[in-house]
Amino acid sequence: MSGRTPGGDAFSPRAVALLVAAGLMAFTAAALVAIYSDPQTEGTYGANAFSYSAIGHRAWTEILQDLDVPVLLSRNDSAAKAYDGDGLLVLAQPNSSADALESLELMFDADRVLLVLPRWSGHPGYENRTWIKVLRELEPDSVERILHVVDEGASIVRSDETPEWRRTAWDSAPSLGGAQLIRSDTITPIVHSDAGVLLGEYKIADTTVWVLSDPDIINNSGIDEGDNAVFAVAMVDALLRGGGAAVFDETVHGFTLSPDLWKALLSFPLNLAVLQGLFAAAVLVWAAAGRFGAPLPPRPRLKAGKQVLIANTASLFEFAGNLADILRRYHETCLRDLGRQIHIPRDIRGAALTHWLDQVGEARGTSESYNEVQAAVAAALDGPSIAVPALLRAALRLHRWKQEMIHGHRADPNGLRPGAGAGSQDRGRTGRRP
Structure with missing residues (x-):
């Protein structure tokens, strides 16, 4: 059965133009969403560089950018980017999931690494999903699983007192009370106290790893306390070389973005544009095909007569x-x-x-x-x-x-009806034949 009228199209040119215009508008909208917004990072409240919450560290990255320090929030191949660009790989507050711990192993592909251990997790409130309403301190063994990627014999201790810091690098001291500290026989202290090490250094093969034990120095709620902002910038400045960038690895927080074009096109939100394009193409093919099965026979021409x-x-x-x-x-x-x-x-x-x-x-x-x-x-x-x-x-x-x-009736042999031999005057005349 035909899908269109004989001699006509399934869609008028105007309808096809409208479908094409709608497809282009949908593709453009999806592309703009992909460029200017990110569903993975918008509304996050965790301990990451995209978060405005108390345990996030977006303020740290913005301070560095304001001081003209190159900052890159990386979501793939972060160690390679830091190594190729002569930069610093920053692993700030990674979580202790299996995928995150596997990503941490890649830090040794970079020359210089700054690892900031986590301490807090939280849950947002209903009035603002980007703020933390319920704050919970992580168990020490959860933090130690991350530390053991660098130092298997290290442990985490938490002090209730305000320590007296001994420093080997800077004049400014961090403002921190009840600190989370590292105890280890293999760490080289940079900032420490009698209770443990706040900032220390490890040399692992060709990689220099600095470990900051307490994130309250760099997170949004603590970076404005005392000289914490100065301390946070000084750590990055000491590890960076001229021209390099601070590469903040966000894959350890689950924010991944594949560089593969085809994989990216099949990921949200670009997959919406792909589906819209496929739908528009299917409609155009349908309009071009116009029918299914045998065509309807054409209408007979109007005969004269x-x-x-x-x-x-x-x-x-x-x-x-x-x-x-x-x-x-x-x-x-x-x-x-x-x-x-x-x-x-x-x-x-x-x-x-x-x-x-x-x-x-x-x-x-x-x-x-x-x-x-x-x-x-x-x-x-x-x-x-x-x-x-x-x-x-x-x-x-x-x-x-x-x-x-x-x-006359045709059955009547005497009825008057014109025969084959009748003349023109006989046809239509009333009466009977002689």
Whole structure:
């Protein structure tokens, strides 16, 4: 069965243009969403560089950028970026999931690493999903799983007192009370106290790793305390070389972005644009194909001639629903035509006319009387529901009766009907042949 009308298209040019325009607008909108917004990072409240919450460290990255320190929030191949660009790999507050610990192993591909251990987790409030409402301190063994990637013999201790810091690098001291510290025999202290090491150094093969044990120095809630901001910037400045960038690895927080184009196109939100494009392409193919199965035969051309004209006129009358009026007028026309042919007296009407026509019909040998034909016409017009077949049968009987009244019945050997050898004056003449 055809999916379109013969000679036409499934969609008009205007509809196709609108579909193409809608597809282009949807693709553009999805691309803008992908460029200027990120569903993975928007609304985050965790301990990461995208978070404005108390345990996030977005303020740290913005301070560095304000001081013209190159900052890159990386979501793939972070160690390679730091190594190739002569930069610093920053692993700030990674979580202790299996995937994050596996990502931490890649730090040894870089030359210089700054690892900030986590301490807090939280849950947001309903009034603002980017703020922490419930704060929870992580268990020490959860933090140690991260530390053991660098130093398997190290442990975490937490002091309730404000320590007296001993420093080997800077004049500024961090403002921190109840610190989380490292105890290890292999760490080289940079900032430490009697309770443990706050900032220390490890040399592992060709990689220099600095470990900051307490994130309250760099997170959003603590970086504005005392000289913490100065301390946080000084750590990065000491590890960076000229021209390098601070590469903050966000894959350890689950924020991954594949550099593979095809994989990116199948990820949200670009996959919406891909689906929209495929849908638009399917619609265009459908419009171009236009049908399923064999095509419909073309409409026959309108033929010339009286028969076609009469058939079309009859169809129009049938569509208009005036067949009953047509039968009444046809009845009157037959009587007028018959009056001219057989000279019906003008002064007879009604029952007298019916009687006269029946007598003439009997003399001419008609197959049925006018009284029977008139009754059939009246039954077709006055029935409970006017049916087209009944009207047509009545009209056909009326036509046959008229022809028999004029030309005689075909079964009557003496009836007047034009034969093959009749002349032009014999056709249509009343009376009988000699």
